[in-house]
Amino acid sequence: MKIAIIGLGDIAQKAYLPILTQLENIELVFCTRDPETLTRLAKQYRIKETYQDYRALTKANIDAVMIHSSTTSHPLIATYFLQQGIATFVDKPLADNAFDCEKLYELAEKQRVPIYMGFNRRFIPLFQQCYGAKNLRSLRWEKNRYNLAGELRTFIFDDFIHPLDSVNLYAKTTVDEVxxxxxxxxxxxxxxxxxxxxxxxxxxASMNRAHGVTNERVTFNYSNSSYQFDSFVSGINWNANQQTLLQLADWTPMLASKGFVAMIDDWLNVVAQGKLDRQIMNRNLASHLFAEALCQKIGKL
Structure with a gap:
């Protein structure tokens, strides 16, 4: 399978390349406008085929593309590859507005090609081990940052979408009754x-970007059973008045603990099958529509 990586910035270097470059039967092509970064990373990972213009990738006979460029560039680049019938991965968010998101999903439907969202928090193994019980009573996802107040739309689409999507289990799209x-x-x-x-x-879902420290906390409750996680590697379960410590196996790689390994495996299966489950598609789009509704509502307030 031949996959092009577009955008070789911080998130690509920290979260994706360390995994993708170790996979068997995967051939990577690098693409970025920065020639220095392109040369350095191609040498580091022994990548033979590189490009500075994403449009030239159509000559590379690729099976899929992964977009890790700036949010504002996502719609333009994703549109180009969907029009070519190429499976497309976009690191969240898909766009910074609902209009572009809907256009991209309509195009993906028309072309019958999957567009995949990079929501790694859906794949955190420690949490997945504890999810699944019926009758969920509550779920709270809190993500905080230090000294990083921001412009409304950037705050919501580029950052708040993490906890928002994580609790949007039932694909809510509006701010009605919120x-x-x-x-x-x-x-x-x-x-x-x-x-x-x-x-x-x-x-x-909660985000405080004027917090004393950058951290993340997740709590959820079933009847007489409660869970709390202050990291992706350990947590606590209280059940029948008893406390149990939960943790991943020793030596679990950091990127596996954060869900990136399982997410990339899922993405590669989608590429191989050529389709994405409808329920997942609906939730992906719903979280972006919800983010847009929040921007509109708060903007008016």
């Missing part, structure tokens, strides 16, 4: 908390 709390520092959004109830579960 409680929204915001805190601003001047014109910059510093904190956003939302909650709603769906299918009997209380769902909460």
């Amino acid at each position: 409680n929204i709390v915001t805190q601003f520092e001047g014109e910059l959004l510093a904190r956003l908390d939302i909650q709603w109830q769906q299918n009997g579960a209380l769902l909460q």
Whole structure:
């Protein structure tokens, strides 16, 4: 399988290349406008085929493309490859607005080619071991950063979409019956908390970018059973008044603990099959539509 990687910045170098370059039967092609980065990484990973213009990749006979460029460039690049009938991976978000997201999904449907979203938090193995029980009572996903208040749309689409999608289990698309709390520092959004109830579960997503430290915490509850995770490698379960420590096996690689290994494996299966499950597609689009609804609602407030 031959896959092109477009954009070789921080996220590609930290999360994707260390995994993809170790996989058997995968041939990689690198593409970035930065010639110095292209030369350095091609040498480091012994990549023979490189490009500076993504449009030239159509000559490379690739099976799929993975887009890790800036958010604003996602729609243009993804559109180009979907039009060529090439399976396309986009590191979240798909775009910074719902209009472009819907256009891309319509194009993917028309071309009958999968467009895949890089939501690694759906694949965190420690959490997946604990999910699955019926009658979820509540789920709260809290992600905080230090001293990083930001512009509303960037805050929501580039960052808040992580906890938002993580709790959006039932593909909600609107802000109807959603409680929204915001805190601003001047014109910059510093904190956003939302909650709603769906299918009997209380769902909460929170992000404070004026927090004392960068961290992430996840809690969820079933009847008389509660879970708390302050990292991706360990947590606590309280059940029947007893506490149990939960943790991944020793020597679990960091990128596996953060869900990237399982997500990439899932993506490669989608490429091989040439299709993505409809339910997953609906949730992917729903989280982007929800993010747009939040931008519109908060903007009016």
